[in-house]
Every structure is written in structure tokens, then in C-alpha cells.
Amino acid sequence: MNNQFITYLQNRFHFFNNTYFEIEDGWFEIIKDMALELNDVVDKNFKIFEIKQKYGSMRITTFSDYNKQAEDICNKYEIKSQDICEFCGIYGEQKTCNNWVYCICSHCENKIRRL
Numbered sequence: 245m246n247n248q249f250i251t252y253l254q255n256r257f258h259f260f261n262n263t264y265f266e267i268e269d270g271w272f273e274i275i276k277d278m279a280l281e282l283n284d285v286v287d288k289n290f291k292i293f294e295i296k297q298k299y300g301s302m303r304i305t306t307f308s309d310y311n312k313q314a315e316d317i318c319n320k321y322e323i324k325s326q327d328i329c330e331f332c333g334i335y336g337e338q339k340t341c342n343n344w345v346y347c348i349c350s351h352c353e354n355k356i357r358r359l
């Protein structure tokens with residue numbers, strides 16, 4: 245994810261301070277929505293360690309005491325990401341391109357296949 249997006253998130257939500265983002269820009273909007281929901285249920289010890297992409301789905305690793313509400317919110321957005329192109333944020337679906345599974349729209353798929 246680009247640095248501008250990462251800085252935006254880190255300036256607004258303490259739990260992104262040391263997060264390792266290994267995803268494309270298209271999921272920025274759902275990450276922002278998720279952060280707003282998390283903000284209401286977590287304390288200052290809650291941290292997001294990593295957000296990455298696996299098999300076309302967002303995977304979130306957190307560091308905190310057990311917090312069922314936070315866990316449910318993360319799960320909900322991991323499922324949401326499975327319908328959103330990770331490159332541009334419009335509707336996408338799971339597809340294999342260049343031996344890697346992405347959640348991707350047909351426009352971005354065509355771009356990637358040409359690389």
C-alpha cells in the first residue's frame with residue numbers, strides 16, 4: 245500500500261503505528277471502515293501487527309488481549325475483502341494470474357496479465 249495511505253491510517257489510529265502492510269491500494273477504503281469500528285471497541289494495547297493478502301483475501305494479524313468484538317470486526321472485513329479488487333477497490337473476484345491468487349476485477353486482471 246502506498247505511503248500516503250499508510251501515513252493517513254497511522255495519524256488517525258494508534259493501532260497502525262507499527263503495522264506491516266503487504267497489500268495493494270484497493271483495500272484502503274475497507275481498512276479505513278474497519279479501523280473506525282475497531283476504534284470503538286479496543287484499548288490502547290491493541291495493535292495490528294500485519295495486514296497481508298493470502299489466496300485473494302485480506303489477512304489481519306493483531307496483537308492484544310483477547311477481544312471478541314475486535315476479532316469479529318477483523319473477520320467481517322476479511323470476508324468483505326473477498327469481493328473487492330485489491331488494486332482498485334471496485335467489485336472483484338478470486339482469480340489466479342501469474343500463479344498467484346488475487347481478488348481482482350477484470351480491468352486490473354488484464355493489466356496484470358500484460359506485465
Ligand SMILES: [Zn+2]
Nearest residue numbers: 329332349352
Ligand atoms: Zn481492479
